[in-house]
Amino acid sequence: DTGVSQDPRHKITKRGQNVTFRCDPISEHNRLYWYRQTLGQGPEFLTYFQNEAQLEKSRLLSDRFSAERPKGSFSTLEIQRTEQGDSAMYLCASSLGQGASSTDTQYFGPGTRLTVL
Amino acid sequence: GQNIDQPTEMTATEGAIVQINCTYQTSGFNGLFWYQQHAGEAPTFLSYNVLDGLEEKGRFSSFLSRSKGYSYLLLKELQMKDSASYLCAVKNSGAGSYQLTFGKGTKLSVIP
Numbered sequence: 001d002t003g004v005s006q007d008p009r010h011k012i013t014k015r016g017q018n019v020t021f022r023c024d025p026i027s028e029h030n031r032l033y034w035y036r037q038t039l040g041q042g043p044e045f046l047t048y049f050q051n052e053a054q055l056e057k058s059r060l061l062s063d064r065f066s067a068e069r070p071k072g073s074f075s076t077l078e079i080q081r082t083e084q085g086d087s088a089m090y091l092c093a094s095s096l097g098q099g100a101s102s103t104d105t106q107y108f109g110p111g112t113r114l115t116v117l
Numbered sequence: 118g119q120n121i122d123q124p125t126e127m128t129a130t131e132g133a134i135v136q137i138n139c140t141y142q143t144s145g146f147n148g149l150f151w152y153q154q155h156a157g158e159a160p161t162f163l164s165y166n167v168l169d170g171l172e173e174k175g176r177f178s179s180f181l182s183r184s185k186g187y188s189y190l191l192l193k194e195l196q197m198k199d200s201a202s203y204l205c206a207v208k209n210s211g212a213g214s215y216q217l218t219f220g221k222g223t224k225l226s227v228i229p
Contacts, residue, residue, distance in 0.1 A: 004159075031215065042121075042204050042219030043160065056216060091159060097215070103148065103167075104208070106217060108159040 002026070004109035006092050012115045013082055020078045021112045025094030032075050033106060034067055035091040036060065043091055049075060050097060082116045089113050119143050121220035123205050128226045129195055137190045137223045139205035147210040150217060151179050151190045154202045163190070163203075192225075200227045 005024045013019050025032050030051050035043035046065070048056040051072040061067075064082075069075040079086055090113075093106040120142040129135040141149070148167040152160035166172055166181035166188060178191040190203055202222040209216065 033216065040221065042206070042221050043217075045216040045218070048215050050215075058216075103165055104215070105150070105162050105165060107162060108152075110159045 004092055004094050004107055006090075006109040006112050008112055009110060010113045010115075012117065014117050015082060015084060017082055018078065018080045019082060019114065020076055021090055021092075021114075023075045023077070023092030023094075023109060025073070025075070025092070026096075026107060029094035029096050029107075030072070031095045031097040031104070031106075032069055033093040033095075034075070034077050035093065035108075037089045037091055037111070038087075046077075079114075082114075084116050087114055087116045119207065119209075119218040121205055121207060121218060123203075123220040123223045125221070126224045126226070128228060129192075131195055131197060131227055131229050133195050134191065134193050135195060135225065137192070137203050137205075137225065139188045139190075139220060141186050141188070141205070141207050141220075143186075143207055143209060143218070145210035145214075146183060146207065147214055148208040149179075149181055149188050150206045150208065151177075151188075152204040152206060152219075154204055154222065156201075160204055195227050197227050197229070200225060 032049045034046040037043040049069040064080045089111040091111045092109045123139045151163040154160045164179040204222045205220040206217040
């Protein structure tokens with residue numbers, strides 16, 4: 001049983017460039033989440049998908065950020081015109097959602113560490 | 118809004134017991150999670166509480182008091198590999214109920 005996978009694990013880019021990250025959730029999980037984590041902080045919620053529908057977006061997700069989950073399986077997170085403040089670990093998580101009242105444990109991938117120079 | 122507080126750092130001795138506290142203030146509550154995160158790695162699920170009381174799972178136990186907005190994670194028989202950050206996270210109820218709001222984490226150092 002494979003867990004959540006993310007690609008790439010590390011990305012170094014220059015300010016102003018666009019970057020795209022990929023997340024492959026646990027195969028039977030219908031919910032997928034993106035979080036951002038900076039040093040010394042807990043993960044901060046960015047966005048959430050149920051199947052292919054993007055149902056929640058944080059105000060942290062500026063218009064330079066876009067996420068997709070076109071077939072309800074893998075997801076991509078794109079950052080356009082990167083800024084130094086975007087440097088962080090980008091974590092993806094998935095869960096087997098069975099209603100708002102279920103435990104709905106989120107399982108995290110290894111993350112993509114982005115460094116913007 | 119949400120506010121989750123936990124100590125920044127703790128140190129404990131190998132073989133001992135340590136308790137990591139978490140207090141929270143939320144507009145809605147639908148469960149509290151504890152995750153372990155080793156440096157540079159992903160958070161790993163440890164425990165979930167939604168009702169008051171103690172949940173025990175091997176060397177780890179987690180307690181919740183909803184009326185007090187308080188939880189703790191208890192680690193027994195500490196091992197060196199338990200050195201990590203421990204994250205407390207609250208799941209909301211109602212709108213936005215699928216996201217977790219995390220505290221800043223408690224960095225635990227286990228010393229010989």
